[in-house]
Amino acid sequence: MSSVKEKLLIVDDNYEMLDLVHRSVKNLQYHTYKASSAAEAIEFLKTNTIDLLITDLSMPEIDGIELLRYTEEHFPSISKLVMTGLPSIENAVNSLKSGALDYITKPFTTEELHKKIKESLLKSKNKLQLSDSIFTSERNRFGEINGKSQHFKDLINIIKRVKDNNVNVLIEGESGTGKELIARAIHYEGALAKMPFIAVNCGGIPENLIESELFGYVKGAFTGANENRTGLFQKAAGGTIFLDEIGNAPQAVQSKLLRVLQEKEITPLGSAVPQKIKVRIISATNNDLQQMVEKGDFREDLYYRINVINIKTSPLRERKEDILPLVDHFIKKYASEFDKPNITVDPKVLELLYRYSWPGNIRELENVIQHLIIMSDGIIHLQNVPHKLKYQIQAKAKELKSLKEYEKDLIIKVLSSVGNNKTKAAQILKIDRKTLNQKISEKNPE
Incomplete structure (x- = not known):
């Protein structure tokens, strides 16, 4: 009689087959558990520890492939064996890609099942082919921008054409797509690199203060103005001012910005004397400025003034080739910052990061990499990955029954x-x- 005490969970929606396999496996002295659906199995896995999942592939609502993918990412240490009545190559490949160590075709003998179970339990679950240097070379980087997609190449081509010219640029794209990094690359890789670069979040300054922040004020301009103050435009003179979220600028400020662009001069708050100024303006927005113009929420004349060169950033989900170079960049950056040199990564983690849709774009990816480095002990495993990134199964929660x-x-x-x-x-x-x-x-x- 075998002395092994591994815990096995058997999943099949066919009760006769479920009971048959359960009784057969129990005779080997394993601790065995049953689930008649993938949803039931998932609930069991959340509160119990098992060594081997044995699952059917063809099940209603949530099939075996989905269950395998979910288990592989949420419970990566569990070995997996597939039972299938459909011995097609496609099913076998899909099950193995989803983390199964092996599969067995119905009908099978008790001896065949016993052999497959023993083999699955013996196979190493953690054959990590750890990445040494992940993926990035210097040609995948420009300034602080990293990537290797066609979008990245097109972006760098535009930056190289713009960087030495004092021309106004509008960068459009979703939040977190690296708009400020593009602005900094234009400035620091170009002819104005030694001059000031001033970044302004137009949505982060209270409306009643943004005008005085941008253009400065003179003593006595308002209560509390006890001295002259230099505005951000003056501080950026000769260099670049980056107006982030320009779509949030109030109408009064839009009018003054238009004057800066038309007359090349600013007028501090409380002063009647304009000051000539030479500055490159790079603006950015996650709003549709064209649509805002049509609705009357943004000045049309200002829109055309700031939009001499237009750069559109694609969301990360549309340029997946850039994910791994970005991962490499952030790992190098934060491994050094958190004093964790020689970080290695389980390839399964890289596959997961590649597949995730990244609604928060590059900013979200950067935050996740920081989390992974902090939570790891030199090797980043699937266990370290935040739950929200892992494969999710949207199943209706069943009401508790008596x-x-x-x-x-x-x-x-x-x-x-x-x-x-x-x-x-x-x-x-x-x-x-x-x-x-x-x-x-x-x-x-x-």
Whole structure:
């Protein structure tokens, strides 16, 4: 008799097969558990530790492939074995890609099942082919911008054409797509690199202060103005001012910005004397400025003044080739900052980072890499990855049932699976036929 005490979870929506496999495996002295659906298995996994998941592939609502993918990312230490009645190459490949160590085709003998279970448990679960240097070379970087997609190449081409020219640039794109990094690359890789670069978040300054912040003020301009103050435009003179979220600038400020662009001069708050100024303006927005112009929320004349050169940033989900170079860049950056040199990464983590849609774009990726480095002990495993990045199964939460209700539903399902053969149903449920008839009567009283 075997002395192994590994814990096995068997999942199949066919109650007869589920019971058959359960009894067969139990004879090997394993600790065995059953689930009649993937949703039930997932709930079990959340509160129990097992060594091997044995699952059918073809199941309603949530199939075996989805269950394997979920288990692989949320519980990567669990070994997996697939039972399938569809011995196609495609199913086998899909199951193995989803983390199964092996598969067995129905019908199978008890000996075949026992052999597959032993093999699955013996195979190493953590054959990590750790990445040494992940992926980035210097040609995948320009300034602080990293990537290797066509979008990255097109972006660098535009920056190289713009960087030495004192021309106004508008950068449009979703939040977190690196608009400020593009502005900094234009400035610091170009002819104005030694001159000031001033970044302004137009949405982060209170409306009643933004005008005085941008253009400065003179003593006595308002209560509390006890001295002259230099504005951000003056501080950026000769260099670049970056107006982030320019779509949030109030109409009064938009009018003054237009004057700066037209007349090349500013007028501090409280002064009647304009000051000539030479500055390159790079603006950025995550709003649709063209649409705002049509609605009257943004000045059309200002829009055309700031939009001499237009750069559109694509969301990270549309340029997946840039994810791994960015991961490499952030790992190098934060491994040094957090004093964790020689960080290595499980390839499964890299696959997960590549597949995730990144709604927060590059900024979200950067935050995740910081989290992974802090939570790792030199090797970044799937266990370190935040839950929200992992494969999710959207299943409707079942209402909690009483034991009686659960029992009644189970009887109906088992009867249905055996063609209403009460003798077989009673065997599967491990009750006698008389008890089964009583419970059927309780369910369907005459």
